[in-house]
Amino acid sequence: MLNSYSSADKVLLAVDCIIFGFDNEGLKILLIQRDFEPEKGKWSLIGGFLKRDEVLDSAATRILNTYTGLNDIYMEQLYAYSEINRDPVERTVSVSYFALINIENHNAELIQNYHAEWFPINDAPNLIFDHNEMVQNAIKRLRYKTSVKPIGFELLPEKFTMRQLLELYEAILSKELDKRNFISKINSLDILNKLDEKDMQSSRKGSYLYTFNKEKYEEKLQNNFALNL
Amino acid sequence: MLNSYSSADKVLLAVDCIIFGFDNEGLKILLIQRDFEPEKGKWSLIGGFLKRDEVLDSAATRILNTYTGLNDIYMEQLYAYSEINRDPVERTVSVSYFALINIENHNAELIQNYHAEWFPINDAPNLIFDHNEMVQNAIKRLRYKTSVKPIGFELLPEKFTMRQLLELYEAILSKELDKRNFISKINSLDILNKLDEKDMQSSRKGSYLYTFNKEKYEEKLQNNFALNL
DNA sequence: TATGTAAGTGTACAATCTACATTAATAATT
DNA sequence: AATTATTAATGTAGATTGTACACTTACATA
Numbered sequence: 130m131l132n133s134y135s136s137a138d139k140v141l142l143a144v145d146c147i148i149f150g151f152d153n154e155g156l157k158i159l160l161i162q163r164d165f166e167p168e169k170g171k172w173s174l175i176g177g178f179l180k181r182d183e184v185l186d187s188a189a190t191r192i193l194n195t196y197t198g199l200n201d202i203y204m205e206q207l208y209a210y211s212e213i214n215r216d217p218v219e220r221t222v223s224v225s226y227f228a229l230i231n232i233e234n235h236n237a238e239l240i241q242n243y244h245a246e247w248f249p250i251n252d253a254p255n256l257i258f259d260h261n262e263m264v265q266n267a268i269k270r271l272r273y274k275t276s277v278k279p280i281g282f283e284l285l286p287e288k289f290t291m292r293q294l295l296e297l298y299e300a301i302l303s304k305e306l307d308k309r310n311f312i313s314k315i316n317s318l319d320i321l322n323k324l325d326e327k328d329m330q331s332s333r334k335g336s337y338l339y340t341f342n343k344e345k346y347e348e349k350l351q352n353n354f355a356l357n358l
Numbered sequence: 359m360l361n362s363y364s365s366a367d368k369v370l371l372a373v374d375c376i377i378f379g380f381d382n383e384g385l386k387i388l389l390i391q392r393d394f395e396p397e398k399g400k401w402s403l404i405g406g407f408l409k410r411d412e413v414l415d416s417a418a419t420r421i422l423n424t425y426t427g428l429n430d431i432y433m434e435q436l437y438a439y440s441e442i443n444r445d446p447v448e449r450t451v452s453v454s455y456f457a458l459i460n461i462e463n464h465n466a467e468l469i470q471n472y473h474a475e476w477f478p479i480n481d482a483p484n485l486i487f488d489h490n491e492m493v494q495n496a497i498k499r500l501r502y503k504t505s506v507k508p509i510g511f512e513l514l515p516e517k518f519t520m521r522q523l524l525e526l527y528e529a530i531l532s533k534e535l536d537k538r539n540f541i542s543k544i545n546s547l548d549i550l551n552k553l554d555e556k557d558m559q560s561s562r563k564g565s566y567l568y569t570f571n572k573e574k575y576e577e578k579l580q581n582n583f584a585l586n587l
Numbered sequence: 588t589a590t591g592t593a594a595g596t597g598t599a600c601a602a603t604c605t606a607c608a609t610t611a612a613t614a615a616t617t
Numbered sequence: 618a619a620t621t622a623t624t625a626a627t628g629t630a631g632a633t634t635g636t637a638c639a640c641t642t643a644c645a646t647a
Contacts, residue, residue: 133394134447137407139368142451165362178366181449185440209438209453211414218363220410222371224438292594309596310636332593333644357635521625538627539605561624562613586604 143216143223144188145176145260147207147267148197150232151284155249156300157232158264160256161196162244167217168257174264175245176223189226196243198236203283204228207263207270215259223259227267229283251303275301276356279320282341290328290336291315298358306358318354320346372445372452373417374405374489376436376496377426379461380513384478385529386461387493389485390425391473396446397486403493404474405452418455425472427465432512433457436492436499444488452488456496458512480532504530505585508549511570519557519565520544527587535587543585549575 148159160172177192179185189204207225215221232247240246248254250268255261274280281297295311315321322342327335377388389401406421408414418433436454444450461476469475477483479497484490503509510526524540544550551571556564 134370134407134450137370138410140371140408140410141363141366142369142371178363179369179440179451181367181369182442184442185438185451206438209414209435211408213411213413222408222414290594307637308594309638312595313597314635329645333646334592334594334642335644336594519625536606537625538607541626542628543604556625558614562615563611563623563625564613565625 141216141219141221142179142185143176143221144179144185144192145174145223145225145263146189146192146204147174147225147227147264148193149227149229149250149267149271149284150247151281151297151300152232152247153296155251156284156297157247157249158253159196159240159245160248160253162246163257164244171257172254173257174225174260175243179224185224185226189228193228196239196245197230198239199230199234202228202230203280205270205274207267210259210263212259223263225263225267227270229271229280231284231286233286272302276358277353279318279341279346279356288324288326288328288338288340290331290338292331292336294339302358311358314356314358318349318356320349370445370448370450371408371414372405372450373408373414373421374403374452374454374492375418375421375433376403376454376456376493377422378456378458378479378496378500378513379464379476380510380526380529381461381476382525384480385513385526386476386478387482388425388469388474389477389482391475392486393473400486401483402486403454403489404472408453414453414455418457422457425468425474426459427468428459428463431457431459432509434499434503436496439488439492441488452492454492454496456499458500458509460513460515462515501531505587506582508547508570508575508585517553517555517557517567517569519560519567521560521565523568531587540587543587547578547583547585549578 150157150159159175161175163169163171163173175192175196177188179188183191185206186204189206193202193204194200204226207227209222209224211222213220215223253264256264275298281301284297285293291312294315295306295308298311299306320342321339324338324340326338328338329335379386379388388404390404392398392400392402404421404425406417408417412420414435415433418435422431422433423429433455436456438451438453440451442449444452482493485493504527510530513526514522520541523544524535524537527540528535549571550568553567553569555567557567558564
């Protein structure tokens with residue numbers, strides 16, 4: 130019989146997380162140095178196995194929380210990788226997820242305990258299994274997402290300057306953007322609050338701080354806007 | 359230990375295929391009337407279980423071939439569905455794939471033998487499990503894809519008229535398109551061959567037939583063009 | 588008070604998108 | 618042979634959006 134549950138093969142299901150972060154040095158991903166075989170000591174995405182009573186989204190959330198201490202983070206399922214020998218120990222299909230986090234916010238101690246570390250996306254070590262491919266696909270998705278949603282605010286501190294936002298988008302898209310055009314496009318979205326406060330670190334003049342206005346954003350969401358940068 | 363293969367739970371992995379087709383009546387999906395329990399007699403996507411020695415893409419291809427007899431069909435992985443009780447018999451995670459096929463081309467006998475049937479996307483029966491959701495997500499993806507790739511040629515016969523192409527895109531996007539603007543946008547892509555032959559079915563005057571020019575398309579593919587319809 | 592640094596701001600031109608109506612070719616009918 | 622009915626084919630003007638580009642402002646520091 131074509132569809133028989135009993136004769137079907139079961140497999141291990143893993144979740145691997147591509148965790149993007151941003152700081153003044155640029156766009157980064159969080160990697161972990163494996164402390165178990167195989168490939169012990171090599172760099173890898175953070176991941177884990179799906180449990181019997183768990184949905185994939187929850188597994189991704191749990192794994193992120195385990196390593197960073199963070200909750201309520203935007204995560205998105207990307208793709209299922211199923212090459213037969215992608216994991217040499219046992220047939221494992223892995224579903225990748227990506228997350229965006231503010232590098233300042235996580236629990237640095239946790240990350241240290243797990244031998245995890247932030248790497249610039251353009252200067253990351255070689256990864257185990259098919260994790261390099263997972264990362265490349267996640268970067269593609271991240272780029273696409275920026276054009277459809279004002280994603281990326283997740284990667285900044287609550288208050289940020291236009292320059293920081295610009296540099297974030299430049300890092301994600303890995304191209305230079307025209308400052309004036311960028312600002313007017315962002316302003317035309319009308320989803321930021323300009324504060325009366327200035328950040329004085331960056332210049333003598335100081336630059337205004339902004340916050341992301343979630344209410345305005347939710348309002349606009351219906352007419353799903355595009356952002357052509 | 360956090361990552362231990364031996365203690366991890368295995369699950370069944372299924373593949374479900376959303377197969378789109380197009381004819382003069384509009385955009386359709388291929389559904390099957392289940393001949394086994396549970397939900398015997400109800401309508402469902404065609405699907406099957408992943409085998410131990412099989413990659414997800416191959417499973418999707420195999421399943422498509424089983425029911426339609428078709429090979430070499432464009433398929434794309436969509437999403438992994440993992441709700442705990444989505445399948446009442448046993449914990450099953452299902453990965454959805456979508457395919458585009460020309461309704462004329464398949465082996466109609468095979469389809470009949472399997473109690474499969476084409477349904478207009480707006481007039482399809484209620485489906486088992488989470489298959490309705492899968493279909494809705496596939497339609498979204500299909501719409502998105504049309505804007506990035508000149509997908510959809512797969513859904514037409516080899517020789518087609520501009521009107522057929524227009525109606526296909528209208529069916530996919532479920533909105534009316536301006537004929538002149540549509541034609542000039544398609545022409546500006548420069549990926550069609552205009553034949554000297556006319557289709558005389560549709561009108562007294564007859565309308566020119568076109569074929570999709572794969573070479574030109576491959577050439578252009580690098581500068582991934584957008585098609586804003 | 589002068590100087591240096593990054594912030595903030597507007598415009599003109601180019602490209603693209605949108606809305607829209609007439610003529611052309613032919614088969615069928617008389 | 619002429620008329621009619623039907624769908625195919627085609628272009629343009631105006632609106633919108635995107636792009637390239639340079640000077641002034643505010644302030645801290647010397």
